Amino acid sequence: MADRPAIQLIDEEKEFHQSALQYFQQCIGNRDVGLDYHVISVFGSQSSGKSTLLNVLFNTNFDTMDAQVKRQQTTKGIWLAHTKQVNTTIEIDNDRPDIFVLDVEGSDGSERGEDQDFERKAALFAIAVSEVLIVNMWEQQIGLYQGNNMALLKTVFEVNLSLFGKNDNDHKVLLLFVIRDHVGVTPLSSLSDSVTRELEKIWTELSKPAGCEGSSLYDYFDLKFVGLAHKLLQEDKFTQDVKKLGDSFVMKGTENYYFKPQYHHRLPLDGWTMYAENCWDQIERNKDLDLPTQQILVARFKTEEISNEALEEFISKYDESIAPLKGNLGSLTSQLVKLKEECLTKYDEQASRYARNVYMEKREALNTKLNSHISGTINEFLESLMEKLWDDLKLEVSSRDKATTSFVESVAAGKSKIEKEFNESMETFKKLGLLISNEEITCKFSDDIEERIKQLRDAELKAKIGRIKKNLVPELKDHVIHLLSHPSKKVWDDIMNDFESTIKDNISAYQVEKDKYDFKIGLSESENAKIYKNIRILAWRTLDTTVHDYLKIDTIVSILRDRFEDVFRYDAEGSPRLWKTEEEIDGAFRVAKEHALEVFEVLSLAVTSDNVEIIPDVPMAEEESGEDNEIYRDNEGVFHSRRFAHILTELQKENVLDQFRRQINITVLDSKRSIITTRTHIPPWIYVLLAVLGWNEFVAVIRNPLFVTLTLILGATFFVIHKFGLWGPVVNVVQSAVGETRTAIKDKLRQFVVEDHEVKESFEMKDFSKNEQKEK
Amino acid sequence: MADRPAIQLIDEEKEFHQSALQYFQQCIGNRDVGLDYHVISVFGSQSSGKSTLLNVLFNTNFDTMDAQVKRQQTTKGIWLAHTKQVNTTIEIDNDRPDIFVLDVEGSDGSERGEDQDFERKAALFAIAVSEVLIVNMWEQQIGLYQGNNMALLKTVFEVNLSLFGKNDNDHKVLLLFVIRDHVGVTPLSSLSDSVTRELEKIWTELSKPAGCEGSSLYDYFDLKFVGLAHKLLQEDKFTQDVKKLGDSFVMKGTENYYFKPQYHHRLPLDGWTMYAENCWDQIERNKDLDLPTQQILVARFKTEEISNEALEEFISKYDESIAPLKGNLGSLTSQLVKLKEECLTKYDEQASRYARNVYMEKREALNTKLNSHISGTINEFLESLMEKLWDDLKLEVSSRDKATTSFVESVAAGKSKIEKEFNESMETFKKLGLLISNEEITCKFSDDIEERIKQLRDAELKAKIGRIKKNLVPELKDHVIHLLSHPSKKVWDDIMNDFESTIKDNISAYQVEKDKYDFKIGLSESENAKIYKNIRILAWRTLDTTVHDYLKIDTIVSILRDRFEDVFRYDAEGSPRLWKTEEEIDGAFRVAKEHALEVFEVLSLAVTSDNVEIIPDVPMAEEESGEDNEIYRDNEGVFHSRRFAHILTELQKENVLDQFRRQINITVLDSKRSIITTRTHIPPWIYVLLAVLGWNEFVAVIRNPLFVTLTLILGATFFVIHKFGLWGPVVNVVQSAVGETRTAIKDKLRQFVVEDHEVKESFEMKDFSKNEQKEK
């Protein structure tokens, strides 16, 4: 009888029971088994008599099906039994080895249905840990594919190769095919040929891992075939067949002995236990055995196919039916919903029969694709709507009553209207399930409308600034040129006052506070401040250009000359002057020159009346990279300062003064010439009068020889002095004499000599002062 | 015995044989069968004794397996036989109906292996066309899932529902389960319960189409169970069981009669033939039955899983191992190849065991993903390389010897070098299989390098134009202002000549032909022409601004005045004039005024010496939309013409002439005043001399009372006339008297009177001419 009841090595939850080691120890007691043990397992369809066979053959006590009740699964998991008693034809009472028998749960049970996971792992485990694997099959199963577990064996062979194919222990397994209910009509040789051929075919078709490509079935397995008679209808023969089978498990040395050394794992028993547990772990972790059921695999394949077809039909219908409706929200949405519903319905009709989770997963994916496709049209519609609403807004803003409605108000109203209509359209799409996420669209729309409003605002601002510029620039130019062409000492104070007031006047409509402006565009305080600053920059640039273009050397000389002549030619009341004496001319010259040069300094350096250099309060220069903006060189090689206040260089100042002096000297010369011609011109009738009045005196002189002699002597002396240019010494002598005796000479002589002397001194003094000024 | 041999209705290639109609006619001859016929088919695993049963039961002659040879498939396709002879327990020799029997190819044959396509279609067809479907199964198959064709039945039930579920003919099928080799240990009731429960479970799990959700198994099928004893080991009982089965096919009216009216299709025989053919077409076309084999489905699932894992591992390793190598082509490529090979090897090891085409397909997809991921790094590398090479090119271009190497040459050399290194790098990647298509990268690279060269070219061009501008603008300004400040009648000819020559001088380095320039940047002829045109536009704008800013009213008045004074104040030799008479002044005045006004016309309208208006040869104005560029309104409301040649308006011309006249009149007045003072001034010593010389005459007059009396009378008369302003009439009288007696008066008197008269006339004439000119 059996030693002990069988234990469950691996339960239905695929847990390895470590009590096996304890069981082994109970079975073998204190005996040293060493390597003298064997492991046998069984594999086959459910209720194919596996347990019955093992019990009859090895006197084990595995549960078997009670056929009188019904056909159903009995063995669950993998059970382990120990035996030393094998049913044989003759009783051999010698030292029998310990045999450990694994009864494996039957494959293809209707209880597990499509879930083949445990079957594969159990079969794999049986092959891995056994020396002999009994493959149990009904005679009638031979020739079937699924029914004879050939598909299962193929998978098991493949995984076995990848997991254990390269093992170094040259472990081989005996596959013992036991053919049940073999009635004998078909010879066993024919059946074994069929099975062998099938196995070899499977092996050829296997996907073998690297290094096992050339391997053969027989590198890993030996095949044996045994037939057993019908247990119920041929009971005696069945018993006899089983005993004959039993002989091959105990008859060492004989040809048919099954436990050949090459099948043994060569592990001590406790080593085998660890090995078995390790095998189960590896098998459990192997993902190649983690396959979805046939149902799920088919469902994935079919739902994918159906989904693609439905989408294809949707797309083919889409364009032609949507094209004419692109502008109409109502008909567009209804058509979109219709097309989408049709597509999903078509999918549902065909795909709903497949596994629900797979069907729903693919439906979600299809829904996403449909929405993605639809979103293109929705985006187009929303963009068209946006364009239309935007045109409305632009028209409304441009045609508003500018007196009663501000730009900001009309833009805000238009924006509000756009947002309302846009959101309504989007809600329509969303309510109908055509739009999933509207955050992205809303965000893009908001960015778009902000961008467009910014453009509109920029255009309005540009127009306003353009108008300001169009007035400000010429006005500034005119005012500055007018002030500079008639300058005073405080011309720059005037220019600055006018500069500020001109700016103020041109943007007075936008002033909110002192130095705070709102350009009525809806900009922030800082943006308005920046625009104000830009306007000031423009104004300063205009001032700079105007000043530096106007105040050239020629212009400044002209200004100085005008100023000089105003004072020199006209008296305080504005009447033209008539010169009587040179002293008048010299005095007027000095005053006029001083009056002109008063403004020369302000025309060459822009300073206020407090002698403070004028510096722009905003940056004017465009930053030219790598260039010093303080100094630049013109095309004549002259270096200039770019500072606003610096109008003339020292060299240019010299140039101006030279030209000015030259011109006013000419004026003075003209004036002095007018005196000379006034002074020495004696009308012709005077000579007549003198002749008439002096006739009697003249006659008296002629009659008197003394007078004649004196006249001749004086004439001759006069002639000689003049001829030989001796007036200088004569003048000196006369002057000396005059200096000594002038107090006694009459007013006439003194007056005559002094007047001539003043003219000469004036000329010399002018030359001398000119040299003196140059030296300074 | 059997009437005729069976025919093949549907062959192994799934072709429907239309000879069936002919066969029917042969079987029934000229008899009118009407609806008195029945159709039976059989379904079950291969070699399960289906054909044997049909032959025994209906005396047909279907081929059966010869068990003594080997177990293998015999029936291929679907065969049709006709019988009227049913094997029954008692011989009933009455009018038997015609029975058409379909022998269907067995399912799960190892010959077809995993290909279940025909099995499904055959089973579906059998259900569709039969009244009774015999489901043949071994007793031992009960409890198995695949082994008992339950999976197959499930698929068939599903497709049957979708294809024929909504048929209006209320067609029902009797499923007659014949359990073979029923040894009787398990009661038939138990077996039928097991099968029924299994079928009901399958039906519940079915995915039913719309409209069939609430349907029951029994809406479409009736179930019957029959057990047959072991044919070989219980031969007599088997025969008896078959006869009992046969009774149920012929015993009308009995409870167990199988051919109930609700199973009949109610079609005449030829109608049934068309129906059968139509059914087969529908079944053939149904895609739900077109499933890949389990092998392929598993392969798809597993290779996807393996591929994703391999890719995941590749990506996790990728970043940290690539990051330090991004700059080195050699080590980068070797590491990329290594990582890619590792990934593909890992995939190959696990996935190569699965169906080859699926494995290769997924491998290609994985390869594409790997390359896509790698291409990111390659793009980064190539972009970095591009940046580095580009910096080299920029350095080389900027530091070239500008005397010996042109911009175009150095750019071309640099570009060639970049392309060479870039292509070498790309070839390296391509040769190692890391890059599939390099057209896109090459195209993007070419676009990039063209864009960068364009930027470099633009910068170089901008620099060149900047230098041209920096010289051209001030030079033009100076020249124009110089010419305009000292204008001649042909000033505009001079300005135009100088304008063209200044432009020419500044771009002479780039001239190729007359009016053709190459700016040595590598631009096309049209691009060079455009740049030349832009330079001319700039020059014209400068000319326009300079002219219109300079030629203001004040400046033109100043120019005219200078020109007047040059002629009026200085004689032909350049000496200052000293006026002797008013006639001289008037003559000089006329000449000088005419000389000044010569240039007034050219200063207000820019025309050449041929009196042709100067029009710019390039468009200067920036097009301000919606604005007429011919006329603009300044800030004083005055309308201006924007045409270049129009310098002064009519109003401004009047203004200039007024100011000019006022100024030159002052000058003339000064000059005339200088004459007056010259004419009438008598030095004081003359009076002394006159007194001295005329003392004796004076005394003589005093002593003579007549002279005294005359003197008093003349003095009194003189006083009265002066007091009452009667010089006019006195002058008239004197003139009249002189006119009558002047021939007798001495030169002195005539000279005195005439000179005084000329001065007065000069004054009156000036006023009169002034009024006259104003009226003109």
Ligand SMILES: Nc1nc2c(ncn2[C@@H]2O[C@H](COP(=O)(O)OP(=O)(O)O)[C@@H](O)[C@H]2O)c(=O)[nH]1
């Ligand atoms: N026809 C037949 N039935 C058998 C044979 N061996 C066992 N059975 C019966 O088949 C049923 C199932 O046997 P069992 O050993 O539990 O099958 P297991 O599920 O493969 O272990 C039991 O009712 C046995 O009596 C046999 O060789 N031939």
Ligand SMILES: Nc1nc2c(ncn2[C@@H]2O[C@H](COP(=O)(O)OP(=O)(O)O)[C@@H](O)[C@H]2O)c(=O)[nH]1
């Ligand atoms: N054990 C057994 N064998 C049978 C039975 N009926 C037929 N066979 C044998 O099974 C083999 C196959 O029979 P066949 O009718 O060709 O099977 P089919 O492929 O289903 O048509 C033949 O050798 C028959 O002799 C039966 O009821 N029991």
Ligand SMILES: [Mg+2]
């Ligand atoms: Mg069992």
Ligand SMILES: [Mg+2]
């Ligand atoms: Mg057959």
